Amino acid sequence: MKKIKYISVLLYALLVYACTNKINSPEEVSLQKISEIAQLSDTTFISDVRSIYYNKNKFYLSDYKRNQIIILDQKLKFINTIGNTGNGPGELNGASQLYVDNDTLYVINDGKNAIEVFINEKYTNTILFPNMNHLASTKRFSKYKGKIYISNVSSNNNSSIVSFDSQDRMIPFGVLHKYNTPKETIIKNEKHILTYKDKIISISDNVPKIEMYDAKGILITEFDYGDVNLIKEFMTFTNKQKSAENSYFVLVSDAYIFADNLYLMILSLENNKVKSNKILEIKINDNAFKINRILNLGDDWYQSICITNNQLIASNGTITVFSLK
Amino acid sequence: MKKIIGVLGVAVIAVAMFLTTNVVNKTSSDISLMSLVTINEANAEANATSCTVTTTCMNSIGDPNGSVSCTGAKCSRTWNSVTCDGSKTTC
Numbered sequence: 001m002k003k004i005k006y007i008s009v010l011l012y013a014l015l016v017y018a019c020t021n022k023i024n025s026p027e028e029v030s031l032q033k034i035s036e037i038a039q040l041s042d043t044t045f046i047s048d049v050r051s052i053y054y055n056k057n058k059f060y061l062s063d064y065k066r067n068q069i070i071i072l073d074q075k076l077k078f079i080n081t082i083g084n085t086g087n088g089p090g091e092l093n094g095a096s097q098l099y100v101d102n103d104t105l106y107v108i109n110d111g112k113n114a115i116e117v118f119i120n121e122k123y124t125n126t127i128l129f130p131n132m133n134h135l136a137s138t139k140r141f142s143k144y145k146g147k148i149y150i151s152n153v154s155s156n157n158n159s160s161i162v163s164f165d166s167q168d169r170m171i172p173f174g175v176l177h178k179y180n181t182p183k184e185t186i187i188k189n190e191k192h193i194l195t196y197k198d199k200i201i202s203i204s205d206n207v208p209k210i211e212m213y214d215a216k217g218i219l220i221t222e223f224d225y226g227d228v229n230l231i232k233e234f235m236t237f238t239n240k241q242k243s244a245e246n247s248y249f250v251l252v253s254d255a256y257i258f259a260d261n262l263y264l265m266i267l268s269l270e271n272n273k274v275k276s277n278k279i280l281e282i283k284i285n286d287n288a289f290k291i292n293r294i295l296n297l298g299d300d301w302y303q304s305i306c307i308t309n310n311q312l313i314a315s316n317g318t319i320t321v322f323s324l325k
Numbered sequence: 326m327k328k329i330i331g332v333l334g335v336a337v338i339a340v341a342m343f344l345t346t347n348v349v350n351k352t353s354s355d356i357s358l359m360s361l362v363t364i365n366e367a368n369a370e371a372n373a374t375s376c377t378v379t380t381t382c383m384n385s386i387g388d389p390n391g392s393v394s395c396t397g398a399k400c401s402r403t404w405n406s407v408t409c410d411g412s413k414t415t416c
Contacts, residue, residue: 048401064401064403093404094403094404096403110403110404111404137403137404138403138406187413187415241412244414246393246414246415246416247412247413247414247415248412248413249411249412249413250408250411250412250413253411267411273410274410274411276399276411301398301399303401
């Protein structure tokens with residue numbers, strides 16, 4: 001009888017270990033590279049793509065060096081460019097993150113601390129942020145029911161996100177994690193903001209935390225994926241590095257939602273070197289998150305991603321297309 | 326008998342010389358290999374793509390106010406930050 005008890009306990013322990021190990025070490029899948037695009041059909045070159053967005057069978061790429069939005073069709077054939085270098089109306093001085101809502105294109109103009117708005121590929125207006133404490137110009141932003149949601153850290157309001165509508169009515173919300181100094185608090189609370197159904201998803205760029213809010217800014221749930229071995233190893237490494245109040249290691253360089261999956265472009269360690277070639281695929285199920293798998297893009301260093309039905313587009317300056325199954 | 330002793334003596338000396346030479350060669354070949362590896366690594370370091378980026382910081386009224394820079398294998402910059410190999414430094 002005792003023997004059966006011992007065996008049962010042992011089997012249970014093995015089962016628990018197996019389950020925990022599966023969660024902490026998700027399956028890693030190497031994606032197959034289909035094609036690379038560096039030159040457009042108008043003979044110009046893609047040089048520094050910081051953000052990619054897919055909408056209505058078109059890809060929109062923001063090129064920071066060209067100061068243009070490049071529009072490609074579904075087969076990645078060149079269609080058009082929007083914007084030029086400058087500080088005038090509709091001109092760009094650091095084309096950073098972008099978002100497309102039907103015929104309206106929103107582009108963060110980094111040098112102007114503003115969002116440029118283009119409707120049907122024509123410039124219409126500029127949204128300035130005069131009272132903003134810290135606009136996270138390199139982080140994804142999103143739109144839901146006429147409101148733009150963007151990471152903006154405000155110590156005064158104790159918030160890390162702001163929503164604003166067409167009348168510029170701004171509502172601050174979002175958890176603000178306090179650090180040693182106000183400057184550290186500001187820079188380490190930058191988040192990628194995405195929308196999923198009627199929810200706002202906030203992803204920290206330097207700690208393994210995801211928050212889910214409703215459209216009014218009420219926190220619904222938090223998800224910590226720091227137990228994933230790959231992440232744990234990287235966080236241990238970054239915590240050992242010298243730190244200053246104005247610097248930190250980026251953990252999530254980009255985030256994208258397609259169907260019911262959240263994709264995080266993460267930095268990791270390979271042979272003691274920092275790499276940016278892996279994507280964490282997380283399933284969103286109502287108000288819960290579940291780690292699916294890790295997608296490996298190979299040896300290159302990637303900084304932004306975009307996902308469609310069966311393809312993953314990644315930017316390493318130029319564009320690489322992977323088969324996604 | 327003397328001849329046999331002489332031949333054996335020569336043979337022993339020859340074997341001893343052969344073994345010594347072989348040991349010396351082995352040592353020197355190890356050193357050479359190590360040197361080559363070191364040189365190769367040094368060359369690889371020198372040939373590895375290295376980049377440095379700098380951003381001039383601006384104060385609230387748009388005047389230059391210092392700068393931030395970093396060096397690494399992968400670099401990028403924005404109007405108020407630089408990032409090298411995943412380490413981001415802001416103004």
